[in-house]
Amino acid sequence: MVKGDILGHEFMGEVVELGAAVINLKRGERVVVPFPIACGNCFFCQKAMFSLCENSNPNAGMAEKLWGYSPCGIYGYSHLLGGYAGGQAEYVRVPFADVGPLRVPDSLSDEQVLFLSDILPTGYMAAENCDIQPGDTIAVWGCGPVGQFAIASAQLLGADRVIAIDRFPERLRLAAMKLGAETIDYSEDNVLEALKELTGGRGPDACIDAVGMEAHAYHDIAYAYDRMKQAMLLESDRPVALREAIMACRSGGTISVAGVYGGLIDKFPAGALMNRSLTIRTGQTHVQRYMRLLLARIEKGEIDPSFIITHRMKLDEAPAAYRMFRDKQDDCIKVVLTP
């Protein structure tokens, strides 16, 4: 990112102007915009892998250098993914608008549908990737917005038990009280031991990493090592939760990674992965694939995503909102900004 970039990849709004080829939308309609920019016609879009769209990242060459091939473009995000101006603004340009935006019914409020843009589908895809069977126990690292929706989705998809892991009491409380998850506070307990005990000595059937590359840890030698290597620019990401999820997962199980990683990691437990027949599934969310189905679930009252909102602020107050979110002040979980 560079100074002056317009942030925001989770947004909705009213259509004010349309390109000539967009015939499925009208001015004045209320739409939610999925964060992956996808053309709808390429090999990947045709396979409903929208976040891998080959035609939407004008900086694909940069991404190829780092990752081999390029995924789709994303609003208000790294320039590796196009550097498109984002949605924390009064107006935003939406490329391929005949493919992405979802019209939403008047019967639902903005706050009920806004998270269809990213984190609700992200939690849902994380749970879907676990291939949940009756009787399964799912463990979720991270009780931020993505973790909360992963917990709720695992339940919708038939998990018997969900175990949520974090250190912030308000987040653990939300997972327990609102969603009925069991919780582990990693500032107090040894997560691996606690999970082993809670799952009758076998481990969770699937593990969801809803933390990503900025994971935090106490008294962990590998964590100290990661921080040191990051400081020396020898490692870009801090995969504490990912390592733990792999070690914790039952043999033959799945690790579903929703948390974002950007570059290289160290001390990756490849031995556990290989010898215990584990599967890793991951990706930027193919949001367009899930929006309609999740909208239907919201309409039926099966889930009301607005439960994660803790703060509502004006766009002008964004800097304060970012500070609060970063420092986890005032029990902040999710802030919604309006112009």
Place this chain on the structure above:
Amino acid sequence: MPRKRNLMRADRLGYVVGGVALIVWALRRPGLLRAGVGGLGGWLLYQAYTGSNPMFKPLGIHVNPQPAQPHIAETLVVEEAVTIARPREEVYAFWQRSENLPLAAEGEVELTREAAGEELAWRTMRAEKLMHFGSLTLRDAPGRRGTIVMARLEYVPAGGSLGAVLARVTGRSPQRLVADCLRRARALLETGEAPTTTGQPAGRR
């Protein structure tokens, strides 16, 4: 096994001059610096002797010592490929328009071969600033996934292969231009537009 020669002739001379200069400079420095810089100079001389720079392969620098164009002594070769989910005739027709060819912006080109639906080749007019020639080969992708386009471009780099290495690192290399050209073609043919962020608004920079 002798290493494959991959330095350009002009480079070899540059490596000798650079290597000798580094060693001479290093001779009058304190121990550690002398060892480091002197070693670097020695390494350059060794590369000039073998005619081979081991960094070229990982950097994707490929020299052709005998290009097919008689008046050009040596070229750097770029190869890129793309799969486009459109029929071969349509893809071919797109590239028959010479403004769509890779590096078209670098100067005027003339088509030297046109095999309908299969191959297009071109070269620059003699006096252009970047001398290059190249070809596009088309074939059907398996499983009716459209058309595979293989691009091959040869050019005479300003500044020899060192210039080419610098260009690669800064991202303004012919390699990137060819890859971007193929990507743009795919976007245009598959969707009718090539997305861009040029001219979009921003906050105070």
